[in-house]
Amino acid sequence: MAPRTLRIWAWVHKWTSLVCTLFMLVLCISGLPLIFFDEIDHATGNAIATPAMPAGTPRAPLDAVVRAAVAQHPGKLPLYVFADEHDPDLWLVKLDTRVDTDEREAVFAAVDARSARVLGTPVFNEGLMHFFYRLHVDWFAGQGGRLFLGAMGLLLVLSIVSGVVLYAPFMRKLEFATVRRDRSPQIRWLDLHNLLGIVSLVWALVVGATGIINTWADVILKAWQAEQLAVLRATPGAAAASAPARDGAVQQAVTLALASRPQSRLHLVAFPGTLLATPGHFAVMLAGATPFTARLQEPVLVDAASGRLTQATPRPWTVTALQLSQPLHFGDYGALPLKLIWALLDLLTIVVLWSGLVLWWRKRRRVRAAPRVAGAMTT
Amino acid sequence: MKGGERGLWAIFRWPVGLGLLTMIGLLAALLGDGPWDALSWLLLAAPLAIGVGGLLRASGSG
Numbered sequence: 001m002a003p004r005t006l007r008i009w010a011w012v013h014k015w016t017s018l019v020c021t022l023f024m025l026v027l028c029i030s031g032l033p034l035i036f037f038d039e040i041d042h043a044t045g046n047a048i049a050t051p052a053m054p055a056g057t058p059r060a061p062l063d064a065v066v067r068a069a070v071a072q073h074p075g076k077l078p079l080y081v082f083a084d085e086h087d088p089d090l091w092l093v094k095l096d097t098r099v100d101t102d103e104r105e106a107v108f109a110a111v112d113a114r115s116a117r118v119l120g121t122p123v124f125n126e127g128l129m130h131f132f133y134r135l136h137v138d139w140f141a142g143q144g145g146r147l148f149l150g151a152m153g154l155l156l157v158l159s160i161v162s163g164v165v166l167y168a169p170f171m172r173k174l175e176f177a178t179v180r181r182d183r184s185p186q187i188r189w190l191d192l193h194n195l196l197g198i199v200s201l202v203w204a205l206v207v208g209a210t211g212i213i214n215t216w217a218d219v220i221l222k223a224w225q226a227e228q229l230a231v232l233r234a235t236p237g238a239a240a241a242s243a244p245a246r247d248g249a250v251q252q253a254v255t256l257a258l259a260s261r262p263q264s265r266l267h268l269v270a271f272p273g274t275l276l277a278t279p280g281h282f283a284v285m286l287a288g289a290t291p292f293t294a295r296l297q298e299p300v301l302v303d304a305a306s307g308r309l310t311q312a313t314p315r316p317w318t319v320t321a322l323q324l325s326q327p328l329h330f331g332d333y334g335a336l337p338l339k340l341i342w343a344l345l346d347l348l349t350i351v352v353l354w355s356g357l358v359l360w361w362r363k364r365r366r367v368r369a370a371p372r373v374a375g376a377m378t379t
Numbered sequence: 380m381k382g383g384e385r386g387l388w389a390i391f392r393w394p395v396g397l398g399l400l401t402m403i404g405l406l407a408a409l410l411g412d413g414p415w416d417a418l419s420w421l422l423l424a425a426p427l428a429i430g431v432g433g434l435l436r437a438s439g440s441g
Contacts, residue, residue: 168391172384176393177429179436188437195433198394199426202401291412327409334408334416341423348430 006169013162018360020155021353027149027211028350030136033129035331035342038085040129048110048120050089060116061251062091062269069093069109072118076107080276081250082268089113092122099273102142143218150215156208163197170194186362193355200348210325220318221275228301229278231313246305250282253302256309257284260300265289267297272304280304283312295333296323397426 001009033040041047066078076095084090091113096106110120124130138145171194179191213220254266264286270276277283281301287294301310315323327333331342404422407415 164394167394168387171390174385176390177433179433181436181439192433192437196430199397199430199433201394202398203405203423203426206402206405291415292410295409324409328405334419337420338408338416338423341420341427344427344431345423348427348434351434 001169006166009162009165013159013166014360016155016159016162017356020152020159021357023149023152024156025350025353027136028346028353030132032343032346033132034136035339035346037129038332039336039339046122048084048090048122050087050112050119053089053114057114059113061248062254063248063250064116065091065111065113066093066250068111068116068118069095072109072121073107078271079103079106079274080268080270083113083266084110090119099271100275104142146215146218150212153208153212153215157205157212160197160201160205160208164201167194167198186359189355189358189362193352193359196348196352196355200345200352203345204349204352206328207331210329213321213325214329217322218275220322224313224316224319225275225278227316228313232278232281232301232310235310249304249307252307253282253284253304256302256307257286257300260309261286261298263289264298265294270299277301281310295327296320397429400425 062081066081070076070078073095076097077099078093078095079099080094082092084092089112091111093109093111094103094106095109096103104125106125108122108124109118110122111118134140137149139149141148170190174191177195179195180187250269254269258264258266265288267285267287268276270283270285272281273279274283276285276299278301280303282304283299283301285297285299287297296315298315299312301312302308303310331338400422404419407422408419
Protein backbone atom coordinates (compact mmCIF):
# COMPACT_ATOMS: atom_id res chain seq x y z
CA MET A 1 0.00 0.00 0.00
CA ALA A 2 1.28 3.48 -0.87
CA PRO A 3 2.47 5.41 2.21
CA ARG A 4 -0.05 8.16 1.45
CA THR A 5 -2.99 5.72 1.37
CA LEU A 6 -1.76 4.19 4.59
CA ARG A 7 -1.60 7.61 6.26
CA ILE A 8 -5.19 8.31 5.25
CA TRP A 9 -6.39 5.00 6.72
CA ALA A 10 -4.38 5.68 9.89
CA TRP A 11 -6.04 9.09 10.14
CA VAL A 12 -9.51 7.54 9.68
CA HIS A 13 -8.77 4.89 12.31
CA LYS A 14 -7.43 7.41 14.81
CA TRP A 15 -10.27 9.90 14.59
CA THR A 16 -13.26 7.57 14.22
CA SER A 17 -11.92 5.63 17.23
CA LEU A 18 -11.15 8.67 19.35
CA VAL A 19 -14.62 10.14 18.88
CA CYS A 20 -16.54 6.95 19.67
CA THR A 21 -14.28 5.15 22.18
CA LEU A 22 -15.62 6.69 25.38
CA PHE A 23 -19.22 6.08 24.28
CA MET A 24 -18.36 2.52 23.26
CA LEU A 25 -16.72 1.88 26.63
CA VAL A 26 -19.94 3.02 28.34
CA LEU A 27 -21.99 0.79 25.98
CA CYS A 28 -19.76 -2.24 26.63
CA ILE A 29 -19.88 -1.76 30.39
CA SER A 30 -23.61 -1.03 30.61
CA GLY A 31 -24.37 -3.83 28.16
CA LEU A 32 -22.58 -6.43 30.29
CA PRO A 33 -25.30 -6.72 33.00
CA LEU A 34 -28.02 -6.36 30.37
CA ILE A 35 -26.89 -9.64 28.73
CA PHE A 36 -28.02 -11.36 31.94
CA PHE A 37 -31.19 -9.31 32.44
CA ASP A 38 -33.44 -12.38 32.82
CA GLU A 39 -31.07 -14.21 35.16
CA ILE A 40 -30.64 -11.13 37.37
CA ASP A 41 -34.41 -10.57 37.34
CA HIS A 42 -34.98 -14.12 38.60
CA ALA A 43 -32.16 -14.01 41.15
CA THR A 44 -33.44 -10.78 42.70
CA GLY A 45 -36.91 -12.25 43.10
CA ASN A 46 -38.52 -9.79 40.69
CA ALA A 47 -39.85 -12.56 38.47
CA ILE A 48 -43.53 -13.35 38.94
CA ALA A 49 -44.61 -17.00 39.26
CA THR A 50 -48.03 -18.33 38.34
CA PRO A 51 -49.79 -20.62 40.85
CA ALA A 52 -49.96 -24.31 39.93
CA MET A 53 -53.28 -25.37 38.43
CA PRO A 54 -54.38 -28.71 36.94
CA ALA A 55 -53.18 -29.20 33.37
CA GLY A 56 -55.78 -28.18 30.85
CA THR A 57 -57.36 -25.52 33.09
CA PRO A 58 -59.26 -23.35 30.60
CA ARG A 59 -57.83 -19.93 29.86
CA ALA A 60 -59.76 -16.74 30.52
CA PRO A 61 -60.78 -14.64 27.50
CA LEU A 62 -58.13 -12.03 26.75
CA ASP A 63 -60.66 -9.24 27.30
CA ALA A 64 -60.98 -10.30 30.95
CA VAL A 65 -57.19 -10.24 31.22
CA VAL A 66 -57.07 -6.71 29.80
CA ARG A 67 -59.96 -5.58 32.05
CA ALA A 68 -58.08 -6.82 35.12
CA ALA A 69 -54.95 -4.95 34.00
CA VAL A 70 -56.88 -1.70 33.46
CA ALA A 71 -58.56 -2.08 36.87
CA GLN A 72 -55.09 -2.39 38.38
CA HIS A 73 -53.94 0.83 36.68
CA PRO A 74 -57.02 3.10 36.61
CA GLY A 75 -56.92 5.82 33.97
CA LYS A 76 -54.41 3.97 31.80
CA LEU A 77 -55.05 2.48 28.38
CA PRO A 78 -53.81 -0.92 27.20
CA LEU A 79 -51.10 -0.81 24.48
CA TYR A 80 -49.86 -4.37 24.12
CA VAL A 81 -50.57 -7.85 25.46
CA PHE A 82 -47.97 -10.59 25.19
CA ALA A 83 -47.08 -13.83 26.94
CA ASP A 84 -44.17 -13.99 29.36
CA GLU A 85 -41.11 -15.41 27.61
CA HIS A 86 -40.69 -18.24 30.10
CA ASP A 87 -44.21 -18.81 31.39
CA PRO A 88 -46.99 -19.19 28.79
CA ASP A 89 -49.61 -18.98 31.57
CA LEU A 90 -48.61 -15.40 32.34
CA TRP A 91 -49.80 -12.47 30.24
CA LEU A 92 -48.04 -9.15 30.42
CA VAL A 93 -50.16 -6.11 29.64
CA LYS A 94 -48.41 -2.82 28.90
CA LEU A 95 -50.41 0.33 29.60
CA ASP A 96 -49.87 4.06 29.32
CA THR A 97 -51.82 7.31 29.51
CA ARG A 98 -52.14 7.50 25.71
CA VAL A 99 -51.79 4.88 22.98
CA ASP A 100 -49.30 6.97 20.99
CA THR A 101 -46.74 7.70 23.71
CA ASP A 102 -43.02 7.05 23.59
CA GLU A 103 -43.76 4.51 26.36
CA ARG A 104 -41.13 5.85 28.71
CA GLU A 105 -43.76 6.13 31.47
CA ALA A 106 -45.52 2.87 30.59
CA VAL A 107 -46.69 0.53 33.36
CA PHE A 108 -47.24 -3.23 33.33
CA ALA A 109 -49.64 -5.73 34.82
CA ALA A 110 -48.83 -9.44 34.98
CA VAL A 111 -52.06 -11.39 34.71
CA ASP A 112 -52.70 -15.11 35.21
CA ALA A 113 -53.90 -16.46 31.85
CA ARG A 114 -56.37 -18.84 33.51
CA SER A 115 -57.90 -16.89 36.39
CA ALA A 116 -57.43 -13.40 34.85
CA ARG A 117 -56.15 -12.30 38.26
CA VAL A 118 -53.43 -9.68 38.47
CA LEU A 119 -50.36 -11.35 40.00
CA GLY A 120 -48.10 -8.33 40.06
CA THR A 121 -47.08 -5.08 38.43
CA PRO A 122 -43.53 -5.58 37.15
CA VAL A 123 -41.61 -2.32 37.17
CA PHE A 124 -39.11 -2.00 34.36
CA ASN A 125 -38.40 1.71 34.60
CA GLU A 126 -36.54 2.06 37.86
CA GLY A 127 -33.63 0.50 39.70
CA LEU A 128 -30.05 -0.25 38.76
CA MET A 129 -30.88 -2.43 35.75
CA HIS A 130 -33.05 0.31 34.29
CA PHE A 131 -30.20 2.76 34.81
CA PHE A 132 -27.88 0.47 32.83
CA TYR A 133 -30.59 0.02 30.20
CA ARG A 134 -31.08 3.73 29.64
CA LEU A 135 -27.32 4.31 29.67
CA HIS A 136 -27.06 1.67 26.99
CA VAL A 137 -30.01 2.76 24.87
CA ASP A 138 -30.53 6.51 24.91
CA TRP A 139 -28.51 8.26 27.64
CA PHE A 140 -31.80 9.40 29.19
CA ALA A 141 -32.37 11.58 26.12
CA GLY A 142 -35.11 9.69 24.26
CA GLN A 143 -35.08 9.36 20.50
CA GLY A 144 -32.31 11.98 20.10
CA GLY A 145 -30.05 10.00 22.42
CA ARG A 146 -30.79 6.79 20.52
CA LEU A 147 -29.92 8.28 17.15
CA PHE A 148 -26.76 9.83 18.61
CA LEU A 149 -25.59 6.45 19.90
CA GLY A 150 -26.45 5.01 16.47
CA ALA A 151 -24.15 7.59 14.88
CA MET A 152 -21.40 6.60 17.32
CA GLY A 153 -22.02 3.02 16.20
CA LEU A 154 -21.43 4.04 12.59
CA LEU A 155 -18.07 5.53 13.65
CA LEU A 156 -17.27 2.25 15.40
CA VAL A 157 -17.93 0.31 12.17
CA LEU A 158 -15.64 2.72 10.28
CA SER A 159 -13.01 2.35 12.97
CA ILE A 160 -13.18 -1.46 12.76
CA VAL A 161 -12.91 -1.46 8.95
CA SER A 162 -9.94 0.94 8.97
CA GLY A 163 -8.40 -1.14 11.73
CA VAL A 164 -8.51 -4.24 9.51
CA VAL A 165 -6.79 -2.31 6.71
CA LEU A 166 -4.03 -1.21 9.11
CA TYR A 167 -3.68 -4.75 10.46
CA ALA A 168 -1.86 -5.88 7.29
CA PRO A 169 1.20 -3.56 7.42
CA PHE A 170 1.64 -4.25 11.14
CA MET A 171 1.62 -8.00 10.58
CA ARG A 172 3.98 -8.10 7.57
CA LYS A 173 6.76 -9.67 9.61
CA LEU A 174 4.80 -11.25 12.45
CA GLU A 175 3.12 -14.61 12.83
CA PHE A 176 -0.60 -14.52 13.69
CA ALA A 177 -1.26 -14.06 17.43
CA THR A 178 2.29 -12.91 18.20
CA VAL A 179 2.58 -10.98 21.45
CA ARG A 180 6.11 -9.59 21.82
CA ARG A 181 6.61 -9.67 25.57
CA ASP A 182 10.33 -8.97 25.49
CA ARG A 183 9.87 -5.53 23.91
CA SER A 184 8.57 -2.22 25.23
CA PRO A 185 5.12 -1.94 26.86
CA GLN A 186 4.07 0.10 23.80
CA ILE A 187 4.75 -2.90 21.53
CA ARG A 188 3.03 -5.29 23.88
CA TRP A 189 -0.10 -3.09 23.92
CA LEU A 190 0.05 -2.84 20.13
CA ASP A 191 0.27 -6.62 19.64
CA LEU A 192 -2.58 -7.16 22.09
CA HIS A 193 -4.72 -4.50 20.40
CA ASN A 194 -4.13 -6.09 16.98
CA LEU A 195 -4.77 -9.64 18.17
CA LEU A 196 -7.92 -8.97 20.20
CA GLY A 197 -9.25 -6.61 17.56
CA ILE A 198 -8.85 -9.14 14.76
CA VAL A 199 -10.29 -12.14 16.65
CA SER A 200 -13.37 -10.24 17.84
CA LEU A 201 -13.77 -8.52 14.45
CA VAL A 202 -16.84 -10.28 13.05
CA TRP A 203 -18.65 -10.40 16.40
CA ALA A 204 -18.00 -6.69 17.02
CA LEU A 205 -19.18 -5.80 13.51
CA VAL A 206 -22.38 -7.83 13.94
CA VAL A 207 -23.16 -6.47 17.41
CA GLY A 208 -22.27 -2.94 16.26
CA ALA A 209 -24.34 -3.05 13.08
CA THR A 210 -27.37 -4.65 14.77
CA GLY A 211 -27.10 -2.08 17.55
CA ILE A 212 -27.27 0.68 14.94
CA ILE A 213 -30.35 -0.92 13.34
CA ASN A 214 -32.00 -1.14 16.78
CA THR A 215 -31.57 2.62 17.23
CA TRP A 216 -33.71 3.05 14.11
CA ALA A 217 -36.55 0.83 15.43
CA ASP A 218 -38.97 3.70 15.85
CA VAL A 219 -38.30 5.10 12.38
CA ILE A 220 -38.59 1.66 10.75
CA LEU A 221 -41.87 0.82 12.49
CA LYS A 222 -43.40 4.23 11.80
CA ALA A 223 -42.54 3.95 8.09
CA TRP A 224 -44.17 0.51 7.99
CA GLN A 225 -47.26 1.82 9.75
CA ALA A 226 -47.54 4.71 7.27
CA GLU A 227 -47.23 2.25 4.38
CA GLN A 228 -49.89 0.04 5.99
CA LEU A 229 -52.28 2.96 6.41
CA ALA A 230 -51.75 4.13 2.82
CA VAL A 231 -52.68 0.67 1.54
CA LEU A 232 -55.74 0.50 3.79
CA ARG A 233 -56.95 3.92 2.66
CA ALA A 234 -56.63 2.87 -0.96
CA THR A 235 -58.66 -0.32 -0.34
CA PRO A 236 -62.41 0.38 -0.34
CA GLY A 237 -64.02 -0.58 2.95
CA ALA A 238 -60.74 -1.57 4.63
CA ALA A 239 -60.07 1.65 6.51
CA ALA A 240 -61.62 1.29 9.93
CA ALA A 241 -63.02 4.19 11.89
CA SER A 242 -61.50 4.71 15.33
CA ALA A 243 -64.11 3.24 17.61
CA PRO A 244 -63.86 1.84 21.13
CA ALA A 245 -63.46 -1.91 21.07
CA ARG A 246 -66.43 -3.99 22.23
CA ASP A 247 -66.10 -6.50 25.02
CA GLY A 248 -64.77 -9.70 23.50
CA ALA A 249 -63.03 -7.87 20.67
CA VAL A 250 -59.48 -8.76 21.80
CA GLN A 251 -60.13 -12.48 22.11
CA GLN A 252 -62.05 -12.47 18.83
CA ALA A 253 -59.19 -10.72 17.04
CA VAL A 254 -56.70 -13.30 18.29
CA THR A 255 -58.95 -16.27 17.50
CA LEU A 256 -59.59 -14.99 13.97
CA ALA A 257 -55.93 -14.23 13.34
CA LEU A 258 -54.74 -17.64 14.54
CA ALA A 259 -57.42 -19.39 12.48
CA SER A 260 -56.20 -17.56 9.38
CA ARG A 261 -52.66 -18.89 9.86
CA PRO A 262 -52.88 -22.25 11.61
CA GLN A 263 -49.10 -22.79 11.57
CA SER A 264 -48.39 -19.67 13.63
CA ARG A 265 -48.18 -18.83 17.29
CA LEU A 266 -49.38 -15.67 18.99
CA HIS A 267 -46.54 -13.26 19.66
CA LEU A 268 -48.29 -10.06 20.73
CA VAL A 269 -51.55 -8.13 20.44
CA ALA A 270 -51.16 -4.42 19.66
CA PHE A 271 -54.12 -2.19 20.48
CA PRO A 272 -55.53 0.29 17.95
CA GLY A 273 -53.49 3.48 17.82
CA THR A 274 -50.18 1.97 18.94
CA LEU A 275 -46.99 1.94 16.91
CA LEU A 276 -47.53 -1.63 15.69
CA ALA A 277 -51.24 -1.28 14.83
CA THR A 278 -53.39 1.27 13.00
CA PRO A 279 -55.84 3.74 14.60
CA GLY A 280 -58.78 1.45 13.79
CA HIS A 281 -57.29 -2.05 13.93
CA PHE A 282 -55.84 -4.47 16.38
CA ALA A 283 -52.60 -5.87 15.05
CA VAL A 284 -52.20 -9.51 16.04
CA MET A 285 -48.50 -10.29 15.62
CA LEU A 286 -48.00 -13.94 14.69
CA ALA A 287 -44.68 -15.76 14.80
CA GLY A 288 -43.65 -18.92 12.99
CA ALA A 289 -43.28 -22.28 14.73
CA THR A 290 -39.62 -23.09 13.93
CA PRO A 291 -36.76 -21.58 15.99
CA PHE A 292 -35.82 -19.28 13.11
CA THR A 293 -39.31 -18.16 12.01
CA ALA A 294 -40.25 -17.63 15.68
CA ARG A 295 -37.95 -14.58 15.45
CA LEU A 296 -39.96 -13.16 12.57
CA GLN A 297 -43.40 -11.76 13.17
CA GLU A 298 -46.12 -10.92 10.70
CA PRO A 299 -49.21 -8.94 11.67
CA VAL A 300 -52.85 -9.70 10.96
CA LEU A 301 -55.05 -6.61 11.22
CA VAL A 302 -58.49 -6.95 12.75
CA ASP A 303 -61.02 -4.11 12.54
CA ALA A 304 -61.64 -3.08 16.15
CA ALA A 305 -65.29 -2.16 15.56
CA SER A 306 -66.51 -4.80 13.11
CA GLY A 307 -64.09 -7.61 13.95
CA ARG A 308 -63.31 -8.04 10.25
CA LEU A 309 -59.94 -9.44 9.31
CA THR A 310 -57.69 -7.52 6.91
CA GLN A 311 -54.59 -8.75 5.15
CA ALA A 312 -51.69 -6.61 6.34
CA THR A 313 -49.04 -5.50 3.85
CA PRO A 314 -46.14 -7.96 3.90
CA ARG A 315 -43.30 -7.16 6.25
CA PRO A 316 -40.75 -4.94 4.45
CA TRP A 317 -37.09 -5.99 4.56
CA THR A 318 -36.31 -3.17 6.98
CA VAL A 319 -38.62 -4.77 9.56
CA THR A 320 -37.11 -8.21 8.92
CA ALA A 321 -33.67 -6.67 9.53
CA LEU A 322 -34.95 -5.05 12.72
CA GLN A 323 -36.49 -8.29 14.02
CA LEU A 324 -33.29 -10.26 13.35
CA SER A 325 -31.17 -7.47 14.82
CA GLN A 326 -32.63 -7.97 18.25
CA PRO A 327 -31.33 -11.49 19.02
CA LEU A 328 -28.06 -10.83 17.19
CA HIS A 329 -27.45 -7.77 19.36
CA PHE A 330 -28.66 -9.18 22.70
CA GLY A 331 -27.08 -12.64 22.37
CA ASP A 332 -30.15 -14.15 24.02
CA TYR A 333 -30.89 -16.82 21.43
CA GLY A 334 -28.61 -19.69 22.42
CA ALA A 335 -29.18 -20.32 26.13
CA LEU A 336 -26.79 -19.37 28.95
CA PRO A 337 -23.50 -20.51 27.31
CA LEU A 338 -24.09 -18.08 24.43
CA LYS A 339 -24.72 -15.29 26.94
CA LEU A 340 -21.42 -16.13 28.65
CA ILE A 341 -19.62 -16.05 25.28
CA TRP A 342 -21.29 -12.68 24.61
CA ALA A 343 -20.04 -11.36 27.96
CA LEU A 344 -16.47 -12.58 27.37
CA LEU A 345 -16.35 -11.12 23.84
CA ASP A 346 -17.70 -7.89 25.34
CA LEU A 347 -14.82 -7.91 27.84
CA LEU A 348 -12.30 -8.52 25.02
CA THR A 349 -13.81 -5.54 23.20
CA ILE A 350 -13.29 -3.40 26.30
CA VAL A 351 -9.59 -4.38 26.22
CA VAL A 352 -9.43 -3.47 22.50
CA LEU A 353 -10.95 -0.03 23.21
CA TRP A 354 -8.75 0.54 26.25
CA SER A 355 -5.53 -0.59 24.55
CA GLY A 356 -6.34 1.68 21.61
CA LEU A 357 -6.71 4.59 24.00
CA VAL A 358 -3.44 3.71 25.78
CA LEU A 359 -1.57 3.46 22.45
CA TRP A 360 -2.86 6.86 21.35
CA TRP A 361 -1.99 8.47 24.69
CA ARG A 362 1.55 7.03 24.84
CA LYS A 363 2.28 7.98 21.24
CA ARG A 364 1.00 11.48 21.81
CA ARG A 365 3.20 11.89 24.90
CA ARG A 366 6.22 10.64 23.00
CA VAL A 367 5.62 12.97 20.06
CA ARG A 368 5.22 15.92 22.44
CA ALA A 369 8.32 15.00 24.39
CA ALA A 370 10.50 14.50 21.31
CA PRO A 371 10.98 18.16 20.23
CA ARG A 372 11.83 19.15 23.79
CA VAL A 373 14.56 16.52 23.92
CA ALA A 374 15.90 17.75 20.59
CA GLY A 375 15.82 21.33 21.90
CA ALA A 376 17.74 20.34 25.03
CA MET A 377 20.41 18.72 22.89
CA THR A 378 21.15 21.88 20.91
CA THR A 379 21.47 24.17 23.93
CA MET B 380 6.65 -12.94 -0.94
CA LYS B 381 10.05 -11.39 -0.43
CA GLY B 382 12.49 -12.27 2.34
CA GLY B 383 10.85 -12.22 5.77
CA GLU B 384 7.72 -10.40 4.57
CA ARG B 385 4.40 -12.18 4.52
CA GLY B 386 1.84 -11.86 1.76
CA LEU B 387 -1.78 -10.86 2.27
CA TRP B 388 -2.96 -14.45 2.36
CA ALA B 389 -0.41 -15.38 5.04
CA ILE B 390 -1.49 -12.37 7.09
CA PHE B 391 -5.23 -12.84 6.72
CA ARG B 392 -5.76 -16.62 6.57
CA TRP B 393 -6.22 -16.93 10.35
CA PRO B 394 -8.47 -13.85 10.66
CA VAL B 395 -10.57 -15.02 7.68
CA GLY B 396 -10.89 -18.52 9.14
CA LEU B 397 -11.88 -17.22 12.57
CA GLY B 398 -14.28 -14.75 10.96
CA LEU B 399 -16.02 -17.59 9.10
CA LEU B 400 -16.28 -19.66 12.28
CA THR B 401 -17.75 -16.65 14.09
CA MET B 402 -20.28 -16.02 11.35
CA ILE B 403 -21.44 -19.65 11.18
CA GLY B 404 -21.54 -19.72 14.99
CA LEU B 405 -23.71 -16.61 15.17
CA LEU B 406 -26.15 -18.00 12.60
CA ALA B 407 -26.28 -21.56 13.94
CA ALA B 408 -28.04 -20.64 17.19
CA LEU B 409 -30.49 -18.52 15.20
CA LEU B 410 -31.46 -21.40 12.91
CA GLY B 411 -32.22 -24.01 15.52
CA ASP B 412 -32.15 -25.09 19.14
CA GLY B 413 -30.38 -27.92 20.94
CA PRO B 414 -27.50 -29.20 18.78
CA TRP B 415 -27.51 -25.93 16.80
CA ASP B 416 -26.93 -23.98 20.01
CA ALA B 417 -24.10 -26.33 20.96
CA LEU B 418 -22.50 -25.91 17.53
CA SER B 419 -22.72 -22.16 18.00
CA TRP B 420 -20.96 -22.29 21.40
CA LEU B 421 -18.22 -24.48 19.97
CA LEU B 422 -17.54 -22.26 16.96
CA LEU B 423 -17.65 -18.98 18.90
CA ALA B 424 -15.32 -20.42 21.54
CA ALA B 425 -12.50 -20.57 18.95
CA PRO B 426 -11.85 -16.82 18.48
CA LEU B 427 -12.57 -16.32 22.17
CA ALA B 428 -9.95 -18.88 23.24
CA ILE B 429 -7.29 -17.36 20.98
CA GLY B 430 -8.10 -13.90 22.32
CA VAL B 431 -7.97 -14.98 25.95
CA GLY B 432 -4.72 -16.86 25.24
CA GLY B 433 -3.16 -13.67 23.85
CA LEU B 434 -4.39 -11.69 26.83
CA LEU B 435 -2.78 -14.17 29.24
CA ARG B 436 0.51 -14.12 27.32
CA ALA B 437 0.55 -10.31 27.28
CA SER B 438 -0.08 -10.10 31.01
CA GLY B 439 2.80 -12.48 31.58
CA SER B 440 1.04 -15.48 33.08
CA GLY B 441 0.61 -17.59 29.95
